[in-house]
Amino acid sequence: MLARQRQAVILEEARRTGAVRVSDLVARLGVSDMTVRRDLDVLAGRGLVEKVYGGATSVVGKSTDEPGFEAKSVRQRAQKEAIAELAAGLVKPGTAIGLSAGTTTWTLARALDPIPGLTIVTNSIQVADVLRASTQPDRTVVLTGGVRTPSDALVGPVAVHSLRSLHLDLVFLGVHGMAEGAGFTTPNLTESETDRALVEAGRRLVVLADHTKWGIVGISTIADLEEAHVVVTDDGLPDSARETLTERVGELMIAETAENLEAEDA
Numbered sequence: 175m176l177a178r179q180r181q182a183v184i185l186e187e188a189r190r191t192g193a194v195r196v197s198d199l200v201a202r203l204g205v206s207d208m209t210v211r212r213d214l215d216v217l218a219g220r221g222l223v224e225k226v227y228g229g230a231t232s233v234v235g236k237s238t239d240e241p242g243f244e245a246k247s248v249r250q251r252a253q254k255e256a257i258a259e260l261a262a263g264l265v266k267p268g269t270a271i272g273l274s275a276g277t278t279t280w281t282l283a284r285a286l287d288p289i290p291g292l293t294i295v296t297n298s299i300q301v302a303d304v305l306r307a308s309t310q311p312d313r314t315v316v317l318t319g320g321v322r323t324p325s326d327a328l329v330g331p332v333a334v335h336s337l338r339s340l341h342l343d344l345v346f347l348g349v350h351g352m353a354e355g356a357g358f359t360t361p362n363l364t365e366s367e368t369d370r371a372l373v374e375a376g377r378r379l380v381v382l383a384d385h386t387k388w389g390i391v392g393i394s395t396i397a398d399l400e401e402a403h404v405v406v407t408d409d410g411l412p413d414s415a416r417e418t419l420t421e422r423v424g425e426l427m428i429a430e431t432a433e434n435l436e437a438e439d440a
Contacts, residue, residue, distance in 0.1 A: 175203065178431070181213045182385055182410045188223050188232040189389040195229040222386065253384040253408040256429035258282040261346060261382055261406045267291045269343040272372050273301050275327030275365070276348025278382040280304060295340060295375075297328045297368055320368065329368040337371040345376030347397070349383050351390025354418050357399050358383075359392035366394035378403045381423075385410035399423055 175183075180203055187202075188194045199210045214230050217223045223230040258281040265271060268291035273279045275298035283304040286292065293314040296302055302317040318336045320328030347369060349358040358381055360366045373379055373396065381402045388411060399422040406427045407419075419426045 175205075177213065177216075178410045179412075180205070180209075181217055182412045184210075184213055184230075185217055185222055185386070186389060186412045186414065188217075188230060191232075193226075193229060193231045194223075197228070199229075220386075252431045253410065253429070254278045254281045256408055256431045257382055257384060257406050258285040260427055260429040261380060262286055262289070264380060264404065265289055265292070265344065269293075270295070270341075272296065272337075272340075272342045272345040272376055273298065274345070274347045274369055274372055275301065275323070275325055276382075278384065279346055279348040282346055282382065295337070295342060295372075297333050297337070297372065299326045299328065318368075321364070323362055323365055325362075325365075327362075327365050327368070329362070329364045333368045334371045337368070337375050340375045342376040344378050344380060345372055346380050346382055347373060349381060349387060349396065350392040351387050352381070352383050352399070352405075353389055353391050354399070354422075356391045357395045358397045358402070359390070359395050361392040361394075363394050366392075366396050369396045373397055373401070380404040380406060382406050384408050385412070385415075388412070388415045 184194060184199060196207060196210050200207055214223060214225055218225045218230065223232060254277060257278060261282050262285040265286060267289055270293040273283060273294060273296040279298065280300050283301045287308050290310050291312050294305055295316040297318040297320060302315060305315045318328050318333040320333030321330040323329055350360045352358050360369060379402050385408050403424040404427060405419055405423045406429060408429045408431050416426065
């Protein structure tokens, strides 16, 4: 098992039970005590667990916690880039697509630059800025109005009203979390309403979510797992989560990252 896969298993267990012990992880993963401790150091460094004597505890934010765009943009960069490259392959020239707010959809916006003839609707100021710099002369970018959130999304009645009048071929949705019971969620109540309007405007829904989003639950559900035609994630996703998503969504696409191609730690 590669280091990233071990860390995903540890994180899932910490979130499920609230805490993990080094001795239990050694037995479960079949690796040394030092290897487990290094994995915990990595997870703690990313702010995903808090190390305690003999193990670690889960660090799961409140269901209304909403980090700003800059804070989120530095997390899981390699995974987001791999997800964006894979997701861009779903977009055909000349189609109308929607991009929700978020750092993964922002990364996707850059990956879409070579594709001609697109009409792109977004409620994200950051995404619109990327699209405005496109080299494609025939690109149309539509930015909804609305009230700005900490993640630079435009939400509220104005955004919802504009989205409800549109018909898009494909909608790409970035999410705060995804879980078996709660589905795809956000910590912002107003943003969830806007995202639902965006989802309803599309014929097909593609959810973009790196592996750290699994098990995270925001205060409001945007869509159930079954509503996603495609979920694009990365190869750090635990096997149990893969099984759940394979059963519940239309198609699960796994982006391979350079980090998971490295040799397993001793």
